[in-house]
Amino acid sequence: xxxxxxxxxxxxxxxxxxxxxxxxxxxxxxxxxxxxxxxxxxxxxxxxxxxxxxxxxxxxxxxxxxxxxxxxxxxxxxxxxxxxxxxxxxxxxxxxxxxxxxxxxxxxxxxxxxxxxxxxxxxxxxxxxxxxxxxxxxxxxxxxxxxxxxxxxxxxxxxxxxxxxxxxxxxxxxxxxxxxxxxxxxxxxxx
Numbered sequence: 001x002x003x004x005x006x007x008x009x010x011x012x013x014x015x016x017x018x019x020x021x022x023x024x025x026x027x028x029x030x031x032x033x034x035x036x037x038x039x040x041x042x043x044x045x046x047x048x049x050x051x052x053x054x055x056x057x058x059x060x061x062x063x064x065x066x067x068x069x070x071x072x073x074x075x076x077x078x079x080x081x082x083x084x085x086x087x088x089x090x091x092x093x094x095x096x097x098x099x100x101x102x103x104x105x106x107x108x109x110x111x112x113x114x115x116x117x118x119x120x121x122x123x124x125x126x127x128x129x130x131x132x133x134x135x136x137x138x139x140x141x142x143x144x145x146x147x148x149x150x151x152x153x154x155x156x157x158x159x160x161x162x163x164x165x166x167x168x169x170x171x172x173x174x175x176x177x178x179x180x181x182x183x184x185x186x187x188x189x190x191x
Contacts, residue, residue: 029055029189038178039065039187064190068143072184078163079186084110084138089164091142093179093186097168099123100140100152106164107135107154114154125157140171145188147174 029039030050040046046054070077070093077093083102087109091100099121107114118133132155139148150171158165175188 038180039067039176039189066143066145066188068186068188070179070184070186072181073160077179077181077186079142079167081165081167082139082141085141086110090162092158092163092166093172094166094168095172095177097166098170099134100137100150100165100168100171101132101157102137102152102154102165103156103158104154105156110137112154121153123153123155127157130155130157140167142167142171143186143188145175145190147171 028043028046030046030053032038032047032050038046043051043054068079070079071090072078078090079093080088081091082088083106087106089102089106101123102110112135114133114135118135120131120133123130123132132153134151134153137150137152139146140150140152141147152165175190177189178187179185180187
């Protein structure tokens with residue numbers, strides 16, 4: 001009887017602890033032999049030979065790091081992005097593109113009007129050189145990571161009607177980035 005009562009009392013004490021007294025999650029950062037930065041929230045994901053070199057990112061800094069699931073279509077990673085705190089849409093992660101690009105339909109949904117004589121820039125695409133109007137997005141957010149006043153081209157270069165744009169280097173270069181294709185995760189860490 002006394003053992004049973006002790007166990008119940010122990011369980012009651014454990015479950016009545018304040019939640020915020022439990023340890024907060026941490027992230028772990030390391031660079032592999034090829035110089036690629038990796039970030040994970042599970043120490044077991046760090047290769048054993050890299051564990052001596054792992055940097056812990058304390059919970060208070062973790063707002064600088066995001067783990068973002070992506071859809072894989074062939075060799076392309078697609079993530080959800082929110083533009084101008086209004087509209088969520090699918091974007092291709094494109095490290096080969098200088099600029100972020102949005103479709104004409106998405107520009108209309110965001111009430112972006114480039115006017116009669118829009119500022120245009122030339123862009124080299126897989127299909128050749130194009131001229132596209134450029135606008136400034138109020139904000140673009142991916143996995144909680146927001147960049148404000150981001151220049152973006154407007155053009156219907158995407159062949160998949162489910163995709164509304166692409167994230168170019170003018171967004172991605174604000175972060176250290178790692179793509180885990182096996183887990184389908186994009187990791188962004190603010191620079």
